[in-house]
Amino acid sequence: MSDDFKKFKTSTHEDFYKRTGIQPPKSISINRELFCANELKCFEDYFTSLCTDLTIYNQLFCSDEACSVLNEFNGLLFYRIQRSFIEKICLKVACLMDPASSGRGGQNENLSLARLVEVAANDELTQTYSRLQNSYENTGIKIWRNKILAHTDLKTAMGEYDFELKFDANTLTEIIREIQDIFDLIKDPKTYTDIEVTLPFDKDVSSFIAKLRMANDQHGK
Numbered sequence: 001m002s003d004d005f006k007k008f009k010t011s012t013h014e015d016f017y018k019r020t021g022i023q024p025p026k027s028i029s030i031n032r033e034l035f036c037a038n039e040l041k042c043f044e045d046y047f048t049s050l051c052t053d054l055t056i057y058n059q060l061f062c063s064d065e066a067c068s069v070l071n072e073f074n075g076l077l078f079y080r081i082q083r084s085f086i087e088k089i090c091l092k093v094a095c096l097m098d099p100a101s102s103g104r105g106g107q108n109e110n111l112s113l114a115r116l117v118e119v120a121a122n123d124e125l126t127q128t129y130s131r132l133q134n135s136y137e138n139t140g141i142k143i144w145r146n147k148i149l150a151h152t153d154l155k156t157a158m159g160e161y162d163f164e165l166k167f168d169a170n171t172l173t174e175i176i177r178e179i180q181d182i183f184d185l186i187k188d189p190k191t192y193t194d195i196e197v198t199l200p201f202d203k204d205v206s207s208f209i210a211k212l213r214m215a216n217d218q219h220g221k
Contacts, residue, residue: 028185030120040187043096043111047183048197050092054176055197057085059205062169066209072216087149089172094145096179097136113179116186125185132178139167139175 060066061082070078100115102108109115117129136142143163147153155161173195180195201207 028122028124028189030122030125030186030189032186034119034121035116035186039111040116043113043116043183044187046092046111047096047179050089050096050176051180051195052197052199053085053089053092054173054195055199056205057082057089058169058173058196060209061085066205069209069213069216073212090141091145091149093136093172093175093179094141094149097133097142113182117182120186125182128185129182132175132182135178136175139171140165141167 060070060078095111096113098110098112098114100106100110100112100118102110113129114133117125140163144165147156147161147163153161156163176195180193184191184193199205
């Protein structure tokens with residue numbers, strides 16, 4: 001299904017800081033003529049897909065009410081779906097957090113946040129990205145992606161190499177929020193974009209859960 005129907009909630013940074021009472025940070029000066037419009041659009045489309053997955057995951061699996069309905073309908077099936085969602089989200093996050101280039105001699109450019117930050121060549125933006133990179137690496141997602149999700153490392157699969165995953169849905173949401181914040185600074189510093197995606201009323205999670213609840217009620221009669 002195309003991601004074209006999805007919508008982000010946007011506002012100006014001035015509106016956001018006024019609404020939340022947060023002190024606005026010092027403005028970062030970036031030469032936006034350095035960026036390719038098509039590359040920014042490609043990054044934004046990929047990120048929109050990630051945010052849509054995150055929105056659906058949070059609404060499906062981070063609500064006690066929704067989980068109760070899912071477990072009653074088919075707990076085993078939805079457990080597998082939940083795990084698949086997490087793996088997909090983490091893979092997409094890992095791709096966006098890849099280095100600016102890879103391959104021998106860095107000959108392959110990546111569609112990654114690091115590449116955009118590198119093009120911007122701004123010290124403050126680089127420092128902000130470095131803090132995000134540290135938070136990301138502390139989750140263990142990078143190792144999980146490299147050792148398990150992208151391919152199966154033999155020693156890891158056999159239990160000879162161990163690592164720890166240190167994240168939950170809130171951690172993932174915060175990392176993705178920070179990616180969006182940096183991208184907003186690069187694309188348009190006057191705009192604040194909410195990472196929660198608005199889905200069509202008849203295709204959102206609430207409608208889906210309502211249909212499952214109805215099915216559960218009919219089955220219970």
